[in-house]
Amino acid sequence: MQLVVVEDEYIQLEEYRTLCEQYLQGEQYKITCYIDAEGLQEHMKLGKGIDILIMDIRLSNANGIELAKQVKRIYPHTAVIFISAYLEYAPFVYEVDHVYFIYKKNTLNRFPKALANAIKHYHNKERNILPIHWKKEVILLSIPDIIYIEREGRIIMCDEEQTVYQKIDDLMNQLPEDLFIRIHHSFIINFDYIRSFSRDKIIMKNGKELPVSRSYEKAAKEKIYHLMDESMV
Incomplete structure (x- = not known):
């Protein structure tokens, strides 16, 4: 689970990080924090995933709602939590699909519920x-439609191949854990396309043999x- 926090006040940024760590016990997660819009935009440019976005609306150099719109265009399933010290921004958050709005004065009381909603969204989303x-x-x-992914920068699909710049580790973090399997330093496979497997190789339904x-x-x-057990239930 990839969490991104954007807040231009360093003390509050660290507070949100601490709250996330406190309430994410039992989850596998990575928290990335940015103090400005540029950090978030570079994050997206590099193709890093965003499962949960915690966004201060009023940043010193940007509008958090507009930034969230950019995120949702690229990562439509991201769960967005807005935070603001200004209630007058509350009506505008509905311009973006989000899971919670937190008034900063109520952060300690509302943060657990907001994060719980975001985690539920993460686990339930398609x-x-x-x-x-x-x-x-x-x-x-x-x-x-993804059959497998190669470290060399190729995604093999049912009817096409796509060249990518992203690292294979970053791609793995963006894929559903209940579908994709890392079998090698250089390969990720889609469980649904396995034809047969043995100790040292897997043959995919397109005939490709992978080590x-x-x-x-x-x-x-x-x-x-x-x-396999889950698919038989």
């Missing part, structure tokens, strides 16, 4: 789109059997 940055464009790929490395063998095998 994440069917993977945004890929290619040159100056953002290409939206259908996640169910399973020793370092990923145990975890990959356990995950495959787990997903």
Whole structure:
């Protein structure tokens, strides 16, 4: 789970980070904090994921609502939490699909509920789109159509191949954990496209044979059997 916090007051930024860490026990997560709009925009430019966005509306150099709109255009399933010390901004948050608005004076009381809503959104959402940055464009790929991903920068799909700049680790963080499996330093596969598997290789439904490395063998095998059990329920 990728959380991004944007707040231009350093003390409050660290407070939000601490609150997130306090209420995210038991979750696998990464928190990235930015003190300005430029940090968030660079985050998106690099193709890093955003599952939950905690956004101060009134930044010194930008409008948080407009920034959230930019995020939602690229990551439509992001759960947005708005925070502001100014209640007059409250009506405008409805310009963006969001899960909660927190009035800063009530942060300590409201933050747990807001984060709980965002986490629920994260676990329940259908994440069917993977945004890929290619040159100056953002290409939206259908996640169910992805067969496997190569470290060399290729995403193999049912009817096309897409070259990407993102690191394979960053791509893995953006994909549904209940569908994609890391089998090698250089490969991520979609469980739905496995034709057969053995200890050291997996054959996909398109006929491609992919190696399973020793370092990923145990975890990959356990995950495959787990997903097989779930698919039979």
